[in-house]
Amino acid sequence: MTLIDGKQLAKKIRKSLKEKVDREQIKPKLVVIWCGNNEASRVYDRIKSKACEEVGVKFEEYHFGENISETELIDFIYKLNNEESINGILVQYPIPKQISLQKIANAIDKNKDVDGFNPYNIGLLDSNCPVFTPCTPLGIMKMFEEYKIDLTGKKVVIIGRSNVVGKPMAECMLNANATVTICHSKTKNLKEELLKADVIISSAGKRNIVTADMVREGTVVIDVGTNRDENGKLCGDVDFENVKKKASYITPNPGGVGPMTVAMLLNNVIKAYEIQNGIINYD
Numbered sequence: 001m002t003l004i005d006g007k008q009l010a011k012k013i014r015k016s017l018k019e020k021v022d023r024e025q026i027k028p029k030l031v032v033i034w035c036g037n038n039e040a041s042r043v044y045d046r047i048k049s050k051a052c053e054e055v056g057v058k059f060e061e062y063h064f065g066e067n068i069s070e071t072e073l074i075d076f077i078y079k080l081n082n083e084e085s086i087n088g089i090l091v092q093y094p095i096p097k098q099i100s101l102q103k104i105a106n107a108i109d110k111n112k113d114v115d116g117f118n119p120y121n122i123g124l125l126d127s128n129c130p131v132f133t134p135c136t137p138l139g140i141m142k143m144f145e146e147y148k149i150d151l152t153g154k155k156v157v158i159i160g161r162s163n164v165v166g167k168p169m170a171e172c173m174l175n176a177n178a179t180v181t182i183c184h185s186k187t188k189n190l191k192e193e194l195l196k197a198d199v200i201i202s203s204a205g206k207r208n209i210v211t212a213d214m215v216r217e218g219t220v221v222i223d224v225g226t227n228r229d230e231n232g233k234l235c236g237d238v239d240f241e242n243v244k245k246k247a248s249y250i251t252p253n254p255g256g257v258g259p260m261t262v263a264m265l266l267n268n269v270i271k272a273y274e275i276q277n278g279i280i281n282y283d
């Protein structure tokens, strides 16, 4: 069994991004918006801000109350779209329930859409010519690249169908020539599906949804979920201690996918800067 060390790989990627920022003498800028009192959003915000500082990306955050209206938030995004010094815009999920996720994704300028949630960018990924790929799936693809795990013809089973992980993950895997199944809360027999998998990617957000009896010997297991155990400690979706005995490769959680997501956000902000300044061109 090989442990996929996302923490170490993310560090290596941040180092190479910093070298790029220094070499090109650029100063990309990310704006993060978060609303309400979600404790996790506050924590993620701090992690992102630290990572930006390390790499030399300017970071600005705006925090709104739980009661912000949809028009107020969209008008604010439009203002950021028109601000030339801002290269990337990210609205942290979850957002208050009176606000449509879709309208927010639509509002963000496609060239500043570092989350890759705007329908234009989703369409590009779907057409296998991606510009901004959502950060978590992109980070997972980098792990496969780093560990030289070939996906051609492999059976990949994804748990979760969100626009943040499950669906874009499936697109990435199709683009890498895998055979893809997406399971979700209405799937009839999850164990039966998982036992067919060469690769399992769990983004259910449910502790111990993947146990050792559901995993074939030699499977690659990627754990995206963020949960807490009975002692309040962070954990993933996978029963790590037992599943690792059967897996060929497995991500720890924490220390696996999470740091890669943040590294890919930095990657996308720098890419946004390069697109906006004509350093790279996708037209």
Ligand code: GUN
Binding pocket: 090, 091, 092, 093, 094, 115, 135, 136, 164, 261
């Ligand atoms: N909340 C959890 N993951 C993400 C993400 O990748 N992007 C945003 N905007 N919010 C999130």
